[in-house]
Amino acid sequence: MCGVDFPNPFLLASGPPTANAELISKGFERGWGGAVTKTIVGRGVKIENVSPRLAVLKCGSKVVAMQNIELVTTRTLDEWIKDIRSLKNTWPDRVLIGSVMATYDEKEWQSVVDEVQSAGVDMLELNLSCPHGMPERGAGAAIGQNPEMVRDVVSWVKDVAYVPVLAKLTPNVTDISAIARAAEEGGADGISAINTVLGFVGIDLDGMNPILNVSGKTSFGGISRMAIKPIGLRCVAEIAKATNLPISGIGGISSWRDALEYMLLGANTVQVCTAVMLRGFGIIGDMIHGLRKFMEEKGYGEVSEVVGLALKSIVSFEELPKEKKIAKIDTENCSKCYSCVKSCSDGGFNAITVTNGYPEVDAKKCDGCGLCVCVCPNGCIRLEVV
Numbered sequence: 001m002c003g004v005d006f007p008n009p010f011l012l013a014s015g016p017p018t019a020n021a022e023l024i025s026k027g028f029e030r031g032w033g034g035a036v037t038k039t040i041v042g043r044g045v046k047i048e049n050v051s052p053r054l055a056v057l058k059c060g061s062k063v064v065a066m067q068n069i070e071l072v073t074t075r076t077l078d079e080w081i082k083d084i085r086s087l088k089n090t091w092p093d094r095v096l097i098g099s100v101m102a103t104y105d106e107k108e109w110q111s112v113v114d115e116v117q118s119a120g121v122d123m124l125e126l127n128l129s130c131p132h133g134m135p136e137r138g139a140g141a142a143i144g145q146n147p148e149m150v151r152d153v154v155s156w157v158k159d160v161a162y163v164p165v166l167a168k169l170t171p172n173v174t175d176i177s178a179i180a181r182a183a184e185e186g187g188a189d190g191i192s193a194i195n196t197v198l199g200f201v202g203i204d205l206d207g208m209n210p211i212l213n214v215s216g217k218t219s220f221g222g223i224s225r226m227a228i229k230p231i232g233l234r235c236v237a238e239i240a241k242a243t244n245l246p247i248s249g250i251g252g253i254s255s256w257r258d259a260l261e262y263m264l265l266g267a268n269t270v271q272v273c274t275a276v277m278l279r280g281f282g283i284i285g286d287m288i289h290g291l292r293k294f295m296e297e298k299g300y301g302e303v304s305e306v307v308g309l310a311l312k313s314i315v316s317f318e319e320l321p322k323e324k325k326i327a328k329i330d331t332e333n334c335s336k337c338y339s340c341v342k343s344c345s346d347g348g349f350n351a352i353t354v355t356n357g358y359p360e361v362d363a364k365k366c367d368g369c370g371l372c373v374c375v376c377p378n379g380c381i382r383l384e385v386v
């Protein structure tokens with residue numbers, strides 16, 4: 001990607017798992033192909049975190065979303081310079097990407113970029129996307145939500161950068177393609193997408209306090225984890241269609257399958273943050289093994305061969321085939337749970353009734369919406385063209 005060789009396409013995204021050299025080293029030991037440092041800022045920028053700054057939304061025992069209001073690194077630029085040097089000494093084959101942030105100020109950007117690249121990073125990632133805390137100071141999404149500012153910042157950085165530059169974009173915009181094109185016009189070598197989605201995980205009904213409760217107060221924060229994967233996939237596909245830039249796909253990835261979906265929609269590499277926070281660096285083992293097995297079984301040699309393969313199926317609504325379809329139920333595998341009957345009755349077209357104990361579709365009433373296919377736990381309903 002961007003002329004840089006990656007031992008594998010799996011990177012640790014900027015966040016708590018990349019907060020210092022010790023953690024990044026641990027990740028590399030487990031097999032991660034690269035890492036994006038926690039976002040580094042210039043000298044004299046004061047960063048003060050609140051506690052707590054993380055909260056989750058669960059479905060049963062599964063964490064489906066995390067909200068964070070963590071700021072960028074609290075460590076100094078000089079500490080990071082030492083870390084980058086030692087990481088590149090110990091792990092010369094891994095890709096180290098320096099994430100950097102500044103306000104809309106040419107000198108500020110060029111100074112932090114200069115120091116971080118001189119320390120030896122292989123690439124830079126411009127954080128134009130943090131949605132909480134930093135925008136209030138004129139950084140992060142305050143820049144990434146404005147195409148002119150994105151173009152300017154990327155071109156200021158490109159004036160001094162001698163390593164490839166990725167622009168990390170926010171999904172919290174009306175049209176991410178326009179922002180990605182602005183980054184391309186500014187000279188970006190690639191795009192990282194997405195940063196977190198601005199959100200709010202909820203209210204604890206007992207105390208009527210926000211779930212992310214900072215001594216009775218809260219702020220909107222960045223949502224990550226599997227709940228944002230559909231948004232990340234859509235953004236990556238849009239960027240792949242709108243630009244000619246390589247993409248590092250991010251958002252809700254916790255398995256090789258998630259990663260592969262991003263690749264099929266145009267991502268050359270992928271990044272993972274929250275899944276590592278919840279399950280540890282060791283998840284990389286299954287990710288590499290699963291992707292390798294899939295590639296071997298399907299006869300692919302290089303990740304680049306699968307990048308963007310599914311993009312051609314994404315068209316405008318007008319271009320979609322309009323043929324009529326109706327539901328067909330394979331009663332052999334039906335467990336008679338009647339989920340399809342209930343859903344079709346109250347959320348569909350009341351086209352499924354029970355006959356001799358099994359659900360049966362009334363072809364005249366069925367409108368082919370696919371709700372029954374969505375709710376069937378046994379996968380025994382499909383739509384057929386009539």
Ligand SMILES: Cc1cc2nc3c(=O)[nH]c(=O)nc-3n(C[C@H](O)[C@H](O)[C@H](O)COP(=O)(O)O)c2cc1C
Nearest residue numbers: 013014015039068194195224225251252272273274
């Ligand atoms: C606690 C936390 C801190 C983060 N800090 C940063 C950061 O400093 N810089 C950055 O670019 N992204 C940061 N991110 C965003 C992640 O890099 C990533 O874009 C986002 O979490 C979506 O990926 P995920 O679903 O795999 O976590 C942070 C995310 C979390 C959860």
